[in-house]
Amino acid sequence: MMDGMRVALMVTCVNDVLFPRTGRAVVDLLTRLGVEVDFPEAQTCCGQPMVNTGYLDEAVPVVRTFVSAFEGYDAVVTPSGSCAGSARHQHRMVAERSGDAGLVAAVSEIGPRVYELSEFLVDVLGLTDVGAYFPHRVTYHPTCHSLRLLGVGDRPRRLLEAVRGLTLVDLPEAEECCGFGGTFAMKNADVSVAMGADKARHVRETDAEVLVAGDNSCLMHIGGMLSRQRAGVRVMHLAEVLASTEAAA
Amino acid sequence: MSAREEILGRVRAALADGPEVPTAAVPRRTPDGSVDVVTLFCERVADYRASVERCSAAELPERLRAAVAGERVVVPTDLDLDVPGSVVDDALSTDVLSAAELDALDAVVTRARLGIAETGTIVLDHGPGQGRRAITLVPDHHVCVVDASQVVADVPDAFDALDASRPLTWISGPSATSDIELDRVEGVHGPRHLHVIVVT
Amino acid sequence: MSATFVGMPAFPTAARAALADTQLRHNLTHATHTIRDKRARVVAELPEWEELRTAGAATKDRALLTLDEQLVRLEESLTSRGAVVHWARDADEACRIVADVAQAHGVDEVVKVKSMATQEIGLNEALAAEGIAAWETDLAELIVQLGDDLPSHILVPAIHRNRAEIREIFRRRMAASGRPAPDDLTDDPGELANAARLHLREKFLRARVGVSGANFAVAETGTLVVVESEGNGRMCLTLPEVLISVVGIEKVVPTWRDLDVLLRLLPRSSTGERMNPYTSMWHGVTPGDGPQEVHVVLLDNGRSHALADQVGRQALRCIRCSACLNVCPVYERVGGHAYGSVYPGPIGAILNPLLKGVGSDPQVDSLPYASSLCGACYEVCPVKIDIPSVLVDLRAQVVDAHRDRRVPKPEAVSMRAAAWTLSDSRRLARAERISGRAGRWLTRLAGLPGPGRRWTSARDLPAPPRESFRAWWLRTRRRGSRS
Numbered sequence: 001m002m003d004g005m006r007v008a009l010m011v012t013c014v015n016d017v018l019f020p021r022t023g024r025a026v027v028d029l030l031t032r033l034g035v036e037v038d039f040p041e042a043q044t045c046c047g048q049p050m051v052n053t054g055y056l057d058e059a060v061p062v063v064r065t066f067v068s069a070f071e072g073y074d075a076v077v078t079p080s081g082s083c084a085g086s087a088r089h090q091h092r093m094v095a096e097r098s099g100d101a102g103l104v105a106a107v108s109e110i111g112p113r114v115y116e117l118s119e120f121l122v123d124v125l126g127l128t129d130v131g132a133y134f135p136h137r138v139t140y141h142p143t144c145h146s147l148r149l150l151g152v153g154d155r156p157r158r159l160l161e162a163v164r165g166l167t168l169v170d171l172p173e174a175e176e177c178c179g180f181g182g183t184f185a186m187k188n189a190d191v192s193v194a195m196g197a198d199k200a201r202h203v204r205e206t207d208a209e210v211l212v213a214g215d216n217s218c219l220m221h222i223g224g225m226l227s228r229q230r231a232g233v234r235v236m237h238l239a240e241v242l243a244s245t246e247a248a249a
Numbered sequence: 250m251s252a253r254e255e256i257l258g259r260v261r262a263a264l265a266d267g268p269e270v271p272t273a274a275v276p277r278r279t280p281d282g283s284v285d286v287v288t289l290f291c292e293r294v295a296d297y298r299a300s301v302e303r304c305s306a307a308e309l310p311e312r313l314r315a316a317v318a319g320e321r322v323v324v325p326t327d328l329d330l331d332v333p334g335s336v337v338d339d340a341l342s343t344d345v346l347s348a349a350e351l352d353a354l355d356a357v358v359t360r361a362r363l364g365i366a367e368t369g370t371i372v373l374d375h376g377p378g379q380g381r382r383a384i385t386l387v388p389d390h391h392v393c394v395v396d397a398s399q400v401v402a403d404v405p406d407a408f409d410a411l412d413a414s415r416p417l418t419w420i421s422g423p424s425a426t427s428d429i430e431l432d433r434v435e436g437v438h439g440p441r442h443l444h445v446i447v448v449t
Numbered sequence: 450m451s452a453t454f455v456g457m458p459a460f461p462t463a464a465r466a467a468l469a470d471t472q473l474r475h476n477l478t479h480a481t482h483t484i485r486d487k488r489a490r491v492v493a494e495l496p497e498w499e500e501l502r503t504a505g506a507a508t509k510d511r512a513l514l515t516l517d518e519q520l521v522r523l524e525e526s527l528t529s530r531g532a533v534v535h536w537a538r539d540a541d542e543a544c545r546i547v548a549d550v551a552q553a554h555g556v557d558e559v560v561k562v563k564s565m566a567t568q569e570i571g572l573n574e575a576l577a578a579e580g581i582a583a584w585e586t587d588l589a590e591l592i593v594q595l596g597d598d599l600p601s602h603i604l605v606p607a608i609h610r611n612r613a614e615i616r617e618i619f620r621r622r623m624a625a626s627g628r629p630a631p632d633d634l635t636d637d638p639g640e641l642a643n644a645a646r647l648h649l650r651e652k653f654l655r656a657r658v659g660v661s662g663a664n665f666a667v668a669e670t671g672t673l674v675v676v677e678s679e680g681n682g683r684m685c686l687t688l689p690e691v692l693i694s695v696v697g698i699e700k701v702v703p704t705w706r707d708l709d710v711l712l713r714l715l716p717r718s719s720t721g722e723r724m725n726p727y728t729s730m731w732h733g734v735t736p737g738d739g740p741q742e743v744h745v746v747l748l749d750n751g752r753s754h755a756l757a758d759q760v761g762r763q764a765l766r767c768i769r770c771s772a773c774l775n776v777c778p779v780y781e782r783v784g785g786h787a788y789g790s791v792y793p794g795p796i797g798a799i800l801n802p803l804l805k806g807v808g809s810d811p812q813v814d815s816l817p818y819a820s821s822l823c824g825a826c827y828e829v830c831p832v833k834i835d836i837p838s839v840l841v842d843l844r845a846q847v848v849d850a851h852r853d854r855r856v857p858k859p860e861a862v863s864m865r866a867a868a869w870t871l872s873d874s875r876r877l878a879r880a881e882r883i884s885g886r887a888g889r890w891l892t893r894l895a896g897l898p899g900p901g902r903r904w905t906s907a908r909d910l911p912a913p914p915r916e917s918f919r920a921w922w923l924r925t926r927r928r929g930s931r932s
């Protein structure tokens with residue numbers, strides 16, 4: 001399955017700049033699992049910030065950059081459901097806007113090979129137990145784009161359940177949006193905060209020590225609220241939990 | 250240009266890109282042999298907090314009498330059931346009851362065109378034994394007699410059987426509302442009491 | 450008469466005010482969660498639900514994508530069954546037609562079935578200006594009308610009111626327009642419903658003209674369909690001598706049989722019932738039964754504009770079930786008034802801009818942004834309207850409508866700057882180095898003018914890392930990566 005497969009890490013702009021730990025965790029995890037992962041240095045961003053704010057023309061060169069960075073790889077793995085969703089579902093719209101048939105063909109070709117981390121682990125590698133050790137009480141927030149746009153289903157939960165030492169507790173109203181929504185968190189900051197406050201309340205109800213999700217932007221939002229409340233819950237990307245081992249602990 | 254021509258023109262212009270018209274199969278569940286449709290029908294009608302009873306043809310007259318005991322009852326002129334003391338409404342005669350006269354009555358007894366088990370619905374097509382639409386609306390108590398053979402499994406079966414050219418009233422339980430805090434309360438303007446007698 | 454939405458502020462401002470209303474928040478949370486659970490239960494009963502949704506979408510698309518033919522056919526069928534068909538380009542024309550019919554019968558009142566189309570065109574206000582009282586007979590509409598309030602939900606326009614508030618409205622306002630509320634009225638929902646029954650019954654019994662909308666209009670047979678719960682619809686459709694139905698042109702379906710799939714989808718999505726208490730289907734005039742004079746007003750009012758939008762036209766499939774409102778986390782927190790239209794919630798956020806056009810009214814332009822794009826609406830929509838995709842497309846239309854401004858908005862400037870940097874990894878790497886602590890990037894990515902004060906008003910920002918991922922990779926791992 002993996003023999004000769006060329007795998008690229010799409011770290012995402014937010015992770016690159018704000019959460020490099022998550023990118024390093026993906027590299028560590030995949031290396032541990034015997035996957036040689038490449039970081040194409042030409043990569044920047046999936047273009048979602050522009051697209052979701054309505055700046056399609058501005059997104060065109062960003063998507064071109066995406067294509068030139070990831071063309072030719074068999075699989076592109078990203079620790080972000082939202083950015084995977086952008087590549088799979090929005091790039092075509094941007095490419096069509098450019099009027100460049102070559103770009104349309106290129107994004108249609110790459111799109112299906114973009115995997116959110118849990119999809120890559122479960123579907124491509126066929127694993128649910130990645131040999132991780134994380135002795136903490138954890139609750140999991142299924143971010144909207146992972147859940148609804150990609151349909152990752154229970155893959156992240158299955159991965160977490162297989163982590164040794166980890167106690168997984170259900171998050172009430174888990175499937176409700178945390179209120180981040182990219183540009184929404186700025187343009188409608190009040191509603192965004194109201195949604196985040198309810199999410200944070202539900203997280204506290206679980207008595208978990210760590211909130212885990214597959215998107216750092218949502219975690220930054222929820223974590224930002226929990227931190228302001230001095231709630232005593234930390235947030236962590238799924239990749240970082242799965243990268244943890246007994247040796248490292 | 251008339252409004253008609255202008256609207257049709259705008260619509261044609263809007264569709265000038267020649268969009269492809271999709272098709273999709275309408276799903277239909279294969280009947281589950283283990284489920285008795287008449288029993289399911291009765292359960293589902295009762296779920297709406299309607300009264301439901303089953304009886305034989307021989308028992309029907311007595312059940313009907315009991316159902317409307319002490320009430321002033323209206324029946325459609327061609328009802329084939331005996332409801333002693335009832336007022337008869339004849340839609341096409343000159344002495345049709347006014348809305349106010351109907352409002353002074355307590356109950357109405359009719360037949361139905363069919364019943365739908367999956368949804369607990371009775372459908373009136375206002376044909377024989379069912380009367381015009383107002384008589385099953387204004388009185389507060391509707392007693393509806395459904396023959397077991399009239400019960401179909403699901404909504405598509407009802408569409409197979411119904412006549413598109415007739416006015417239809419689909420009734421699923423008594424009048425109800427969810428307008429206060431989205432909680433269901435039975436009983437607003439239509440009959441607050443629905444009583445379905447299934448004859449087996 | 451009812452208040453109006455004219456002059457509503459843009460969504461973020463209206464939403465801020467709504468968020469501060471704790472009673473509203475409480476009422477909405479309670480109501481939306483109640484209905485969500487009910488819907489989920491009855492939808493789970495049908496293993497064929499997903500296929501039904503696909504079929505429902507295809508059915509409506511079949512009508513919309515051949516709409517000119519369907520409308521002509523509908524007109525023929527209706528006329529042959531004794532109905533008079535009118536066409537209305539816009540709200541004013543539709544209101545004029547209804548007022549003319551009512552005046553021809555010399556009435557000073559009409560009874561109304563709840564209808565989105567007549568709310569959209571402001572019919573009650575237009576009739577009032579002609580000296581005709583339009584009595585709303587749906588319980589929630591009655592609550593809104595008596596309270597001099599605005600609707601805030603498609604299905605339950607008074608969803609923002611709880612039982613105690615409803616009792617107050619009935620006690621104070623019923624007497625002014627007919628039979629007063631009973632003196633000993635409590636806030637028990639059954640008693641409140643009964644008060645409405647008593648208040649409206651005299652109006653039903655004496656009304657000579659009824660006004661309705663229609664959930665569906667069948668081209669093939671001229672059948673109009675009204676789906677309801679209380680029986681007020683049946684009263685208005687059968688007791689008056691004259692019936693006027695205002696029907697949006699998108700309500701047409703090609704064949705009678707098409708009602709099958711739609712009637713399986715609508716009640717479960719809407720009130721969370723297997724079937725709604727009453728569904729009426731009629732065709733023009735039925736001799737000896739119901740109104741003997743029947744008018745149908747086919748209303749455009751922006752629908753043909755929406756139809757021309759290749760991405761947005763799917764919004765016209767909407768069967769007004771309100772499931773998208775009930776699951777929407779934004780709607781749940783701010784309610785319907787913040788959307789400034791009779792069509793609130795996710796569907797309102799796309800339908801209003803599609804009907805009215807973007808680029809001229811800041812309130813309308815704010816609506817496509819009134820969503821976190823969580824996708825819960827798309828998941829429940831019985832006719833599979835991809836609301837998030839339409840929202841994103843409309844955002845692009847809003848941006849495009851302002852592209853030729855001589856002084857671009859700060860947001861446009863920052864987006865262009867971000868795009869410039871993000872279209873070349875070397876520029877990005879340089880930006881990361883220059884800003885040292887890479888975190889400053891976030892603000893620009895998010896299109897934030899200036900520092901992220903709106904972010905940090907309630908949320909801490911994570912401590913920015915010392916080294917970006919890219920820098921770490923280059924320092925430690927660089928191998929085999931493509932140049």
Ligand code: SF4
Pocket residue numbers: 603718766767768769770771772773774796826829830831832833834
């Ligand atoms: S958009 Fe879909 S979910 Fe929302 S009201 Fe319309 S049909 Fe219902």
